[in-house]
Each structure stands twice: as structure tokens, then as C-alpha cells.
Amino acid sequence: MPQQYGTGMSHTYSTTSSSQPPMGTGTGKKHDGYPTYRPIGTGGTVGTIPNSMTESSKPVYKPTVTYAQTSRATVEPKSSSSPGQMYSKTRSGPSSKPTHTGDCKTPGGLPGLSKTQQILLSDTRADAINNVLTKNEHFKFSFGNKRTGGPGKGGEVVPANRKTFPALTGTGLGMAVVFLGPCGFNTPHVHPRAAELGIVTEGTIVSSMIPENGVNVHNADGTAPREILNTLHQYDATIFFQGAVHSQFNPGCGNATFVAALSAEDFGTGQVAQELFGARNNAAVADVFGDAIDGADVDKLRGAISNNVALGVEQCLKRCNINKRK
Incomplete structure (x- = not known):
């Protein structure tokens, strides 16, 4: 049976015969100090090697030493009478x-x-x-085929992230395409884990970004947060910093498309009004602040968007004969 040599090690034997040598035997000959031989464990018998046996016909013992990393006492394996059976202690753990x-x-x-x-x-x-x-x-990934026609009546955003497009996993890249109908409005939002570089591929887009606290402008009314406002035509681009509040608005009566590359495969999106007002708990504003993208709700949006964008939305609605929703 296996014997321990200090903590963490065990000594085991293997043999090609069902009868095994006494402990300490390390050669192919019978040990002089042991006139009888006994098997290790069970499965053999006690006896004396007959002198009449030739050297070549005597059992050949092949002791093997193995060491197992373990802090527990080794356990004698189950007996076996099968020739050539090897007993060993395996490493504990995975x-x-x-x-x-x-x-x-x-x-x-x-x-x-x-x-x-x-x-x-x-x-x-x-x-x-x-x-x-x-x-x-x-x-x-086909952005066009992923369109569902909502949730907002004024357009929709189709994201390519590692959930919708698993091949992006591990690349650190993401993308979204913003489809905006006449006077469509992608309401103020942030991307908590990515910066965004966007380009207009169809129509015109008015982009708005408010970077962070401390970025201000001084005017007759005092100090106010600076709004970076741009009108982007086809193939014009702009950047939105990671975590900065931003939005896109289509001031035209036709469709507009804005393609945004993002610096994370899981960029995330937080609609500012939804998070600020807890829109899910208020049915009156949930229609707008939850997911909708529609300039016709400008009056409900007024408290969450800049005056410049609100004015542009109202002008667009009049020009395109779109009624505001109450």
C-alpha cells in the first residue's frame, strides 16, 4: 500500500505480476533479507520462491515511485487481481x-x-x-434588415454591439445607424462606455452636445453650460465625447440617416429624460422619454432639450405640416 514520505508525497509500486515484492525492494531480484515474499495489499499469497526456478522464469518486479501533491493521507486503492495493474494516487483538485x-x-x-x-x-x-x-x-450585419419600424414614430436607432452582432466581441468597436423621418429627433442621451464619431449619409442632421460641468459660455444672462451645436449635411461628421449628453435632429421634411461609430463593443445608451424623470413610472411621459423619437412631442420634451433644438423642431413641424401632439 502507498507509504507517505513527509507531507504531501506518496510512494506507490506497480508490477507486471499479481504478486508484488516486499516494501523496499528496488531490483529485479529477491531481497536477501526476506526469505518469503508477500503481495502489497491483497490479491496474492504468501510463499517462498522455489530454488528450482531458473532466473529467467522468476517473477520480475518493476517498482515505480510516484509523487502526488496532497496534504491529506493517501488512501489504499481497491484491490485488483488483474496482471499489470498499477496503483497510483492522483493529484487532488481540478x-x-x-x-x-x-x-x-x-x-x-x-x-x-x-x-x-x-x-x-x-x-x-x-x-x-x-x-x-x-x-x-x-x-x-445588415442595419437595414434589423429595422423594426419603431419604437418611436419619428425614426429609430439600430445598434450593432456585441449582443446584436457577436463577432464584435473582443474588438472594442461598435456602431449604430440613426434613421430619422421628417422632423425626427433622437432625444438627448449618453453613451457611458464609448465616444462616438458620426457622419451624415443622407439628408441633414442638427447635432447637439453639452460636454460636462465647467464648460460654460458667458452671455448677458450670466453663465450657462456650453452647447456645441452644428448643422451637418451629407458626409459631414462630428464627435460626441464619452458620457457627454448629445442628440440628433432632422430639420428636413425628408428622411435623414446618421451613421455612428463607437469606441466600445458594449457602448450602452442612457436616455437622459428617462433616467432623470423615472419615465417608466409615469405613463404620461413614458411614451416620449422611454424610447420614442419624434419631434411632434416637442412640448413634452421641452424641459429636457435645449431651446435651440426645441425651436428648430417647432419650425420643422410647421414647414412640414406636422401637428404637435398634446
Whole structure:
């Protein structure tokens, strides 16, 4: 049976015969100090090696020493009478080569994981591509096909993040396309984990950004937060800093499209009015501040947007014969 040599080690024997040598035997010959031989553990018998046996016919013992890292006492393995049986103590704790069950293409064999979760669990990018992103179309994202026609009546935003487009996982990149109808308005919001670089690809967009506390302008009425306001035509671009309050508004009677690249695969979005007023608890404002993107609600939005943008929205509504909602 295994014997301990100090803390954390065990000494075990293996043999090609069902009869094993006494402890301490380290050669292929019978030890002179032991006229009889006994098996280690059970499974053999006590006896004396007959002198008539030739040297070549005598059992050959092959002792093996193994060491296992363990702080507990070793346990004698179950007996076996099978020739060539090796007794060994294995390392306690997790195996260095974990056994996967289930679908071998799913990291860890865990069912029910999203593609993003599977990618995050992959050891390497190559593993993620070989086992998770197995189709060419996994690397394609169609903003047009992802449109749902809402939730706002004035337009919608289609985001490409690591949830909607798992191939972005690990790249640090994201994107969104803002589709705005006539007088459409992407209400003031922030991206808590990304800066944004946006370009107009269709129509005209009025962009607004208020950077942070301490960025002010001085006028006759005193000091006020500075609003960076720009009118962007086709192929004009602007930047919004990470965490800065910003918005986009379509001042025209046709459609406008704004494409935004973001510096995170999980950029996040927080609608300022929704968070400030707890819109989910107030049905009267939830229609606007929850998700809607529509300039026709300008009166309900007035407390959350700049005077410049509010005025532009009202002018657009009159020009395009769109009635404000009460």
C-alpha cells in the first residue's frame, strides 16, 4: 500500500505480476533479507520462491515511485487481481485537462449560452472562430434588415454591439445607424462606455452636445453650460465625447440617416429624460422619454432639450405640416 514520505508525497509500486515484492525492494531480484515474499495489499499469497526456478522464469518486479501533491493521507486503492495493474494516487483538485461534456463545440460543454458568452469563454480568437463563428454570415450585419419600424414614430436607432452582432466581441468597436423621418429627433442621451464619431449619409442632421460641468459660455444672462451645436449635411461628421449628453435632429421634411461609430463593443445608451424623470413610472411621459423619437412631442420634451433644438423642431413641424401632439 502507498507509504507517505513527509507531507504531501506518496510512494506507490506497480508490477507486471499479481504478486508484488516486499516494501523496499528496488531490483529485479529477491531481497536477501526476506526469505518469503508477500503481495502489497491483497490479491496474492504468501510463499517462498522455489530454488528450482531458473532466473529467467522468476517473477520480475518493476517498482515505480510516484509523487502526488496532497496534504491529506493517501488512501489504499481497491484491490485488483488483474496482471499489470498499477496503483497510483492522483493529484487532488481540478484536472489540468478538464473533461468537456455535451456539445464539444461549446466551450466547457455548457448548454444555453449565447454566442457572445461562448466567444468570451473561448481560449483564443482562433477557437472562437472555429467553434462559434462558424459561418461566413456570422461576420455580416445588415442595419437595414434589423429595422423594426419603431419604437418611436419619428425614426429609430439600430445598434450593432456585441449582443446584436457577436463577432464584435473582443474588438472594442461598435456602431449604430440613426434613421430619422421628417422632423425626427433622437432625444438627448449618453453613451457611458464609448465616444462616438458620426457622419451624415443622407439628408441633414442638427447635432447637439453639452460636454460636462465647467464648460460654460458667458452671455448677458450670466453663465450657462456650453452647447456645441452644428448643422451637418451629407458626409459631414462630428464627435460626441464619452458620457457627454448629445442628440440628433432632422430639420428636413425628408428622411435623414446618421451613421455612428463607437469606441466600445458594449457602448450602452442612457436616455437622459428617462433616467432623470423615472419615465417608466409615469405613463404620461413614458411614451416620449422611454424610447420614442419624434419631434411632434416637442412640448413634452421641452424641459429636457435645449431651446435651440426645441425651436428648430417647432419650425420643422410647421414647414412640414406636422401637428404637435398634446
